[in-house]
Amino acid sequence: MIVAKRKPMAEIAEMVAPYKKVKIIGCRSCVAICLAGGEKEVKTLVSALRLKAKKEGRRQEFEGLVVERQCEKEWVKEVEDRIMDSDLVLSMACSLGAQTIGDMYPKKLVFPALNTGIFGVPEEQGVWSEKCVGCGNCIIHTTGGICPIARCAKSMLNGPCGGSSNGKCEVNLEVDCAWYAIHERLKLQNRLELIEQVSPPKDWSTSHSGGRRVYVREDARLTQYQKKGREAVR
């Protein structure tokens, strides 16, 4: 899932200070699971900003809302009237949610309350770790199910490097060496011969280069005729 972290309160308070009517919109998907922008976090931020405004004698209105998935227009549409009735939308979703609202209502100001961080998994309660960088060309079937791009500090395709020591990385001794983990996993799977195969340079054209990546599934797209039909129904 997408893991995000709330910006420091002081930074958020400064961002919203000039605006009278502020709608704080959370999301019940990834950011709710990583405890950054769900129902409770929205409530907390609304209360905190109200206290700040009170403390500084500013008249501001804060309202908290939570939508099912802020990155999907259909869900955002449900709170359209509230968005229109605001001076500022403070998004407590990942950047995708904030940008979705921004694209739908380009005249409206949409500010982010979160810093969107990683594609991560929960390791234990309150701890999320990065396991994918979305390079667009997955190779974990050859690396024992462990991604060296995300988990190796040098994103090496042929490892481990000389900096691996006792299963730790030279970059930071707190960090596990991804290639040591790959070696151990392949040994467990009796596929250790894979580590000796030299991987050629990776095709990075599927990664973040050449502008925004757009994925299309043709059979799921609506034809012009179908789109017209939907418009007619609306």
Place this chain on the structure above:
Amino acid sequence: MSERRPKVVGFCCERHGLDAAVLAARSGRCYDASVRIVKVPCSGRVDQTHILQALEDGADAVFVLGCLEKNCHYDTGSIEGRKRVEYVRSTLADLGIEKERVEMFNASSTMAWKFPEIVTRMAEVAKRLGPIAKGGGDR
């Protein structure tokens, strides 16, 4: 004009915290009448939104009173309560609001002397800091 009475809200767990308050009253100890007690099943049930809501609604100071940490009826409830109080304190500090407005305390049901002490301490904080709202408005 009479002096403004400070507003203190205390979230007390019904197992030990509230019993300490009841025992204090039964044993004839006095405490500041400015405290409003909110009975909760466990201090771990109190979360940041409850504390912030109390402040938002006009409390000058808020405390959470739970069982002693290694003697919690629900094992780790008072540890959870403390974590949330710490979260609120750091949030307030981040916003430039005095963090001492919010405190966590622990007591066992037999500590009758502790409840008046806590209330006195928080009432003093409330008096010293006054309302959060600029100009002294309560809401």
